[in-house]
Amino acid sequence: MTPFKTKISRRNFLGASAAAAVAAPFVLRNTRANASSGEVNIFGWAGYVTPDMLSAFEKATGIRPKFTPYGTNDELLNQMRINNGGGFDLIWPTVDRVPNYVEFGLVQPIDEAKVKWDRAIASAVSGSARMGGVVNGKRYFVPLDWGTEALSFDKKQMPLTYGKASYGDLWQPDMTGKVTVRAHSALVGLGLWLEAEGKLPHPMRDSFKNEDIMRANYDVIIKEAIARRANIVQFWSNENEAQGAFRVNGAVIGQTWDSTGAALAKEGLPIGFIAPREGALAWMEGAAVPAGAVNIEQAYAFLNWMLTPEAGALYTNATSINSTAVGAADLLSPAAREFFAAAYPGDALQKLWWWPVQETWFVNRRNEYQDRFLAA
Structure with missing residues (x-):
C-alpha cells in the first residue's frame, strides 16, 4: 500500500x-x-x-x-x-x-x-x-x-522472476554463505515474508506504532534470522559494502538498494534487481x-x-x-x-511497501534486535 x-x-x-x-x-x-x-x-x-x-x-x-x-x-x-x-x-x-x-x-x-x-x-x-x-x-x-530496497541477484546463479521472487529466497537452506543484507532492514524483509506466510502475531506495519507489538513481532523475526544466520556471507551498511559483497565476497543474492543492482550491472556484471512479491521497501x-x-x-x-x-x-x-x-x-x-x-x-509499483515513520523509540529497539542478529 x-x-x-x-x-x-x-x-x-x-x-x-x-x-x-x-x-x-x-x-x-x-x-x-x-x-x-x-x-x-x-x-x-x-x-x-x-x-x-x-x-x-x-x-x-x-x-x-x-x-x-x-x-x-x-x-x-x-x-x-x-x-x-x-x-x-x-x-x-x-x-x-x-x-x-x-x-x-x-x-x-x-x-x-x-x-x-x-x-x-x-x-x-x-x-x-x-x-x-x-x-x-x-x-x-x-x-x-x-527509490527502493529489494532483491539484487546473480542472473546466472540465482535467476529470479517477478511474481515468484520473495524475501524468503534469501533464507532458504541452499543459500548458505551466498546472501548479503543490511541487518536492520533485513529483519523487516524477513518479517514481511513471515507475515505473508501467516507466521507473525501482528501486521508488520504495526511494529512501528507500538512497542509491545514491535517486540512481539521482532521476537519471532529474530529467532528465524538467527536460525538462518549461516546464509549471510556479508552484512552491508553502505553502498560500497553492498557492491563489494557481490564483487569479491561471493554473494549471489542480496536485499540491497536499487543503486547496488544498477551500479553492478553498469560494470557488466550479470546482476539484476527486482521487487519481491511482498513489496519492495520504498x-x-x-x-x-x-x-x-x-x-x-x-x-x-x-x-x-x-x-x-x-x-x-x-x-x-x-x-x-x-x-x-x-x-x-x-x-x-x-x-x-x-x-x-x-x-x-506488473503490479510492483502498486505493491511498494513505504517505510513508516521511524520514531526514536523504534530506532532504539530496532538497533537492539539488529545487534543481536549481527552478534549471532
Missing part, C-alpha cells in the same frame, strides 16, 4: 544506481563567518551527487557547491547531533527519519515561499507530508528523490535545512535546481534513483528506463 496515487508510474512519482566511498565519522568544525556567501555546503548520500551535477549547478546559478558524503541515515543524524545542527546548509535525510531531527532541534522549518513547488511531483509533496516531512503542522522536508529522500545553516538562500537555490527536469534527469541517469522533478522522466537515458522497467514489472 502506498501513500501516493493508487496507480503509479515513473512519470508521476520515480528509482536508482550509485556508488562511492563513504566518509568516515568525523567532527566538523564550522570555521566560516556567520554570514551568507556565494557557496552552499551540502551533506548528502555518497555517490548521489556527481561532479557533473555540481558543475552544472554552479554554471546555472553561480553558486559554488561544497559536497560532503555520508553512507547511512544514522551517520547523518549522529554528525548533526555532534554539530548541534550546524556545519552545513542542506542535508539529505529520508523522510521517515525527519521527526528524529525535529525532536533534537537539528533542522528548521522549510520556508515554503522559497520553494518552487510546481516543479515537484504533486503526489510526492502530499505523500511526504504524511510520511514524516510535516511535524506538528510544520514542513521540514522537500522531496527530491525516491523510501523517499529530500532536502532539509539544518538549524545552523548559514547560506540559506543558496540552499534553496540548490533544492530548487534539483527539481528542474534537467537536474532530475542528470541525477537519475547517473544513479538510477528516481527524481521527483516534473518532466525528468521525459529526459531519461534508455539504460535508466530499462532498469526501471525490469525492476518494477
